[in-house]
Amino acid sequence: MVDPSPASFFTQTNALLRKNLTFQKRNVKTNILLILFPLILSVLLISLQSLVNHQLTQPESKCGCVCRDNSTTCNDSDKLCGVQYSDQTQMAACAIPQPHEWPPLFQLPPVYCKENVSCAFNMLFTSDNQSFAQNVSDNMFPIESYPDDIDIMASLPSNVLGSDAMPGANNFLEPAFTSDRPIFYLQTQCPRYNFGYSFPYQIPGNASEKEVRCGQVINFWRNSSSDIDTELYKGNQRGKSEGRINDIVSAFDFLNSNEDGLNVTVWYNSTRKVGLLRIPRSVNLISNAYLKFLLGPDTKMLFEFVKEIPKPETPIRLEVASLLSGLFFTWVVLLLFPVILTSLVYEKQQKLRIMMKMHGLGDGPYWMISYGYFLALSVIYILCFVTFGSVFGLKFFTLNDYSIQFIFYFIYINLQISMAFLLSSFYSNVKTATVSSYIGVFGTGLLGSQFFQHFIQVSSFAREWIICMELYPGFALYRGLYEFAESATNGSNSGTNGMRWQDLSDSANGMKEVLIIMSSEWVVVLCVSYYIDQVLSTGSGKSPLFFLKGFQKKPLSSLKKLAIQRQGSEVLAQMEKEDVIQEREKVEQLLLEPTNDHAIVCDDLKKFYPGRDGNPGKFAVKELFLAVPRGECFGMLGPNGAGKTSFISMMIGLTKPTSGAAYVQGLDVRTHMDRIYTSMGVCPQHDLLWESLTGREHLLFYGRLKNLKGSVLTHAVEESLKSLNLFYGGVADKQCGKYSGGMKRRLSVAISLIGDPKVVYMDEPSTGLDPASRKCLWNVIKLAKQDRAIILTTHSMEEADALCDRLGIFVDGSLQCVGYPKELKGRYGGTYVFAMTTSSDHEKDVENMVQRLTPNANKIYHLSGTQKFELPKEEIKMANVFRAIEAAKRNFTVFAWGLSDTTLEDVFIKVAREAQAFDTLT
Ligand SMILES: *[C@@H]1O[C@H](CO)[C@@H](O)[C@H](O)[C@H]1NC(C)=O
Ligand SMILES: *[C@@H]1O[C@H](CO)[C@@H](O)[C@H](O)[C@H]1NC(C)=O
Ligand SMILES: *[C@@H]1O[C@H](CO)[C@@H](O)[C@H](O)[C@H]1NC(C)=O
Numbered sequence: 059m060v061d062p063s064p065a066s067f068f069t070q071t072n073a074l075l076r077k078n079l080t081f082q083k084r085n086v087k088t089n090i091l092l093i094l095f096p097l098i099l100s101v102l103l104i105s106l107q108s109l110v111n112h113q114l115t116q117p118e119s120k121c122g123c124v125c126r127d128n129s130t131t132c133n134d135s136d137k138l139c140g141v142q143y144s145d146q147t148q149m150a151a152c153a154i155p156q157p158h159e160w161p162p163l164f165q166l167p168p169v170y171c172k173e174n175v176s177c178a179f180n181m182l183f184t185s186d187n188q189s190f191a192q193n194v195s196d197n198m199f200p201i202e203s204y205p206d207d208i209d210i211m212a213s214l215p216s217n218v219l220g221s222d223a224m225p226g227a228n229n230f231l232e233p234a235f236t237s238d239r240p241i242f243y244l245q246t247q248c249p250r251y252n253f254g255y256s257f258p259y260q261i262p263g264n265a266s267e268k269e270v271r272c273g274q275v276i277n278f279w280r281n282s283s284s285d286i287d288t289e290l291y292k293g294n295q296r297g298k299s300e301g302r303i304n305d306i307v308s309a310f311d312f313l314n315s316n317e318d319g320l321n322v323t324v325w326y327n328s329t330r331k332v333g334l335l336r337i338p339r340s341v342n343l344i345s346n347a348y349l350k351f352l353l354g355p356d357t358k359m360l361f362e363f364v365k366e367i368p369k370p371e372t373p374i375r376l377e378v379a380s381l382l383s384g385l386f387f388t389w390v391v392l393l394l395f396p397v398i399l400t401s402l403v404y405e406k407q408q409k410l411r412i413m414m415k416m417h418g419l420g421d422g423p424y425w426m427i428s429y430g431y432f433l434a435l436s437v438i439y440i441l442c443f444v445t446f447g448s449v450f451g452l453k454f455f456t457l458n459d460y461s462i463q464f465i466f467y468f469i470y471i472n473l474q475i476s477m478a479f480l481l482s483s484f485y486s487n488v489k490t491a492t493v494s495s496y497i498g499v500f501g502t503g504l505l506g507s508q509f510f511q512h513f514i515q516v517s518s519f520a521r522e523w524i525i526c527m528e529l530y531p532g533f534a535l536y537r538g539l540y541e542f543a544e545s546a547t548n549g550s551n552s553g554t555n556g557m558r559w560q561d562l563s564d565s566a567n568g569m570k571e572v573l574i575i576m577s578s579e580w581v582v583v584l585c586v587s588y589y590i591d592q593v594l595s596t597g598s599g600k601s602p603l604f605f606l607k608g609f610q611k612k613p614l615s616s617l618k619k620l621a622i623q624r625q626g627s628e629v630l631a632q633m634e635k636e637d638v639i640q641e642r643e644k645v646e647q648l649l650l651e652p653t654n655d656h657a658i659v660c661d662d663l664k665k666f667y668p669g670r671d672g673n674p675g676k677f678a679v680k681e682l683f684l685a686v687p688r689g690e691c692f693g694m695l696g697p698n699g700a701g702k703t704s705f706i707s708m709m710i711g712l713t714k715p716t717s718g719a720a721y722v723q724g725l726d727v728r729t730h731m732d733r734i735y736t737s738m739g740v741c742p743q744h745d746l747l748w749e750s751l752t753g754r755e756h757l758l759f760y761g762r763l764k765n766l767k768g769s770v771l772t773h774a775v776e777e778s779l780k781s782l783n784l785f786y787g788g789v790a791d792k793q794c795g796k797y798s799g800g801m802k803r804r805l806s807v808a809i810s811l812i813g814d815p816k817v818v819y820m821d822e823p824s825t826g827l828d829p830a831s832r833k834c835l836w837n838v839i840k841l842a843k844q845d846r847a848i849i850l851t852t853h854s855m856e857e858a859d860a861l862c863d864r865l866g867i868f869v870d871g872s873l874q875c876v877g878y879p880k881e882l883k884g885r886y887g888g889t890y891v892f893a894m895t896t897s898s899d900h901e902k903d904v905e906n907m908v909q910r911l912t913p914n915a916n917k918i919y920h921l922s923g924t925q926k927f928e929l930p931k932e933e934i935k936m937a938n939v940f941r942a943i944e945a946a947k948r949n950f951t952v953f954a955w956g957l958s959d960t961t962l963e964d965v966f967i968k969v970a971r972e973a974q975a976f977d978t979l980t
């Protein structure tokens with residue numbers, strides 16, 4: 059009825075896929091939330107954008123207007139709009155068809171001279187020919203100049219006007235005239251007291267009174283241009299350190315100029331934001347002075363005005379998405395990483411992966427399905443992200459070529475999944491993984507925006523270093539998103555498209571490098587993580603060079619092996635036990651003439667844990683010989699720490715034996731674990747179940763892994779549920795998280811038995827069960843052992859008695875005895891145990907009485923009146939004992955007494971004690 063061949067790759071994949079789908083269906087809320095996350099973010103962005111847009115349509119953000127009739131409210135048609143009615147921010151939005159003409163100004167350093175006193179400024183000059191330079195520079199400033207009352211505007215260009223107001227970024231409005239700083243009429247003579255004029259000046263929109271002061275400029279000759287440098291430098295220094303005012307307005311070097319040609323250097327102060335806007339006035343002054351020197355004082359070369367180029371209306375736009383994109387979208391995309399990592403580490407922490415492996419799930423299907431699942435999740439997530447963003451019209455998405463976006467995100471999510479696989483090998487705890495990955499996500503975003511973006515923008519920063527930083531996937535992602543944002547912003551501002559494929563060849567566009575880096579990393583990381591998984595993960599336990607299998611040497615050097623063997627045989631010689639020797643002979647016989655009826659054969663199995671932190675090394679299992687035929691339930695008893703779990707771990711492939719071999723169904727556990735898994739069932743000590751799957755789904759999954767199909771599968775699952783009392787009352791379809799401890803235990807046993815495994819290991823299957831459930835469990839195991847070998851560990855002697863055909867008592871890593879329960883009782887229990895409780899005065903009487911019964915009695919327990927003796931069976935007659943007690947009762951008060959045959963428990967305690975006593979002797 060049951061297909062004996064192991065499940066194919068396809069069957070395993072199918073089983074895992076179905077299980078995962080069910081699992082995800084249970085987690086549907088989380089999944090939907092996750093996928094809706096981009097929607098929520100998009101809505102948030104859109105709300106923010108519309109808020110910003112709304113703000114930008116307010117009058118405060120548009121070109122300023124006033125009503126024609128000076129009233130406060132009026133129709134749009136009655137409004138006068140323009141730069142003259144705007145403040146600095148509004149001005150940027152205005153259309154300026156006819157920019158205002160401003161008189162050219164000479165830049166002055168900050169002026170602090172007193173209100174009613176005229177101010178003096180120094181000018182430095184040098185030249186190859188001092189007399190020539192003196193002549194020219196004397197012509198630069200008029201001797202006396204006053205505002206012309208008749209036509210001020212016309213007179214301005216022929217005077218030299220100076221201002222210490224900061225020039226703006228553009229010249230639509232000249233701050234010297236719009237601010238309250240005075241205008242200086244620069245000349246070589248000033249009245250002692252300030253002339254304190256003011257003149258009406260027509261600036262756009264309104265006339266303003268402009269305060270005018272006199273500024274005296276004095277020329278000083280210096281011997282060389284380096285003297286000037288020194289002086290300016292010191293002046294600046296002094297100004298800074300002593301809080302004194304720097305009064306040098308300008309400096310000129312006439313070089314080799316003479317009547318035949320003018321060659322001049324002009325010093326200017328660019329510490330002021332846009333000092334360059336005022337340089338033309340200096341140059342004009344020199345040229346004018348030179349012409350006057352050549353052609354006479356009446357020659358004039360006027361600098362009439364400066365004026366900006368007209369500009370159209372430019373509404374202020376603010377693309378929130380592109381502005382935020384770097385940091386914000388990096389976080390959105392990276393957010394999947396903790397989700398994937400946590401999910402992988404969860405299966406590892408809960409040992410679910412190894413559990414699946416022990417029931418025959420290969421690494422191939424596991425990787426394929428997990429990878430496929432995360433890829434599907436990521437793709438849907440990113441699709442939602444891009445779709446919602448596009449639907450809401452975020453330029454970040456709509457302007458850039460969708461094929462570039464698709465390729466970029468696709469490569470990145472693959473890289474991200476591979477990274478999660480890689481890192482999951484190093485985490486064993488979900489909490490650590492969650493916390494550290496979220497820190498990683500936030501850290502990457504912040505470092506990207508605060509630190510990495512800075513380097514991208516500074517063009518002098520070496521490109522090679524940027525590429526180095528992009529090797530970190532988080533920065534590569536940041537760079538890609540940054541490029542998208544840049545392209546979208548540029549496209550949006552210039553009204554063209556964002557990034558197109560041909561833009562990738564542009565060397566300033568980092569997208570090409572990012573794509574190359576990410577796709578090569580994807581391949582490398584995927585290979586490395588598969589390799590590390592194979593080496594590190596428990597269960598496969600491959601050596602780091604597993605792919606060189608053919609060339610490998612034996613894992614243990616022969617010398618070391620010899621040493622271990624010798625050490626082993628010494629111990630062996632000292633404490634050979636009859637039945638253990640027999641078992642050993644049986645194993646040797648079986649190895650010589652292999653038969654089919656022994657499912658498990660262990661040949662001199664050893665497990666050595668090397669010493670750590672100064673503790674000596676320890677043999678957890680030593681020279682274990684064991685043969686378990688099919689149809690037998692072998693019970694393994696032993697005190698805690700005796701090595702039972704180490705033994706089982708070796709048998710189920712969690713650890714490798716240090717030496718020796720074990721064969722399951724004729725297959726070596728050291729080399730063919732993958733094939734053994736297909737016919738093996740394990741009920742681990744701690745239940746390894748998915749909280750959100752039901753019992754039935756567990757059994758269906760493991761049944762499929764064991765290659766059960768169709769009606770056979772349904773039938774097997776049904777049977778299994780019924781036999782373990784999990785069928786009725788809807789238990790089978792309840793999620794395991796809601797099961798009681800006993801139900802989980804029974805489900806674990808059901809899982810270990812499904813699919814007719816040939817070998818089953820049960821580690822304390824009945825712990826935590828109530829007596830009724832235990833009885834039911836025993837029946838199932840009894841039924842199950844008929845055609846398979848079961849190795850069972852337990853601490854309940856009752857259970858061992860009821861279930862096991864043979865028992866082995868395991869102490870300090872080796873079997874102390876092997877045999878049928880009756881046999882053991884007979885061998886180790888050649889005594890009765892006699893107990894009597896009296897008052898402590900009569901202890902001696904009791905002892906005498908026992909001595910009379912048999913001189914070979916042995917006191918094993920003594921505590922305030924209660925004594926226990928071992929009486930050899932062959933020297934005792936029941937009738938004599940009863941008679942002696944009757945006699946004793948007449949002499950003194952007997953509170954209680956008892957006589958019992960040896961139980962398995964006594965055997966166990968005796969064997970354990972003997973072994974330990976032997977240990978302390980050696
Ligand atoms: C210096 O310039 C004056 C004119 O200002 C000229 O007469 C004189 O020859 C020049 N001296 C030299 C050495 O070139
Ligand atoms: C400039 O040179 C003249 C003569 O060559 C000299 O007397 C004067 O001290 C110099 N001035 C300075 C500041 O070095
Ligand atoms: C102007 O002066 C500089 C520096 O002394 C000199 O190199 C250059 O040849 C001069 N130009 C003319 C046209 O004399």
Ligand SMILES: *[C@@H]1O[C@H](CO)[C@@H](O)[C@H](O)[C@H]1NC(C)=O
Nearest residue numbers: 167168297304306327329330
């Ligand atoms: C240059 O401009 C700065 C800023 O206005 C000012 O503090 C400094 O004194 C100026 N230096 C000179 C030499 O004028």
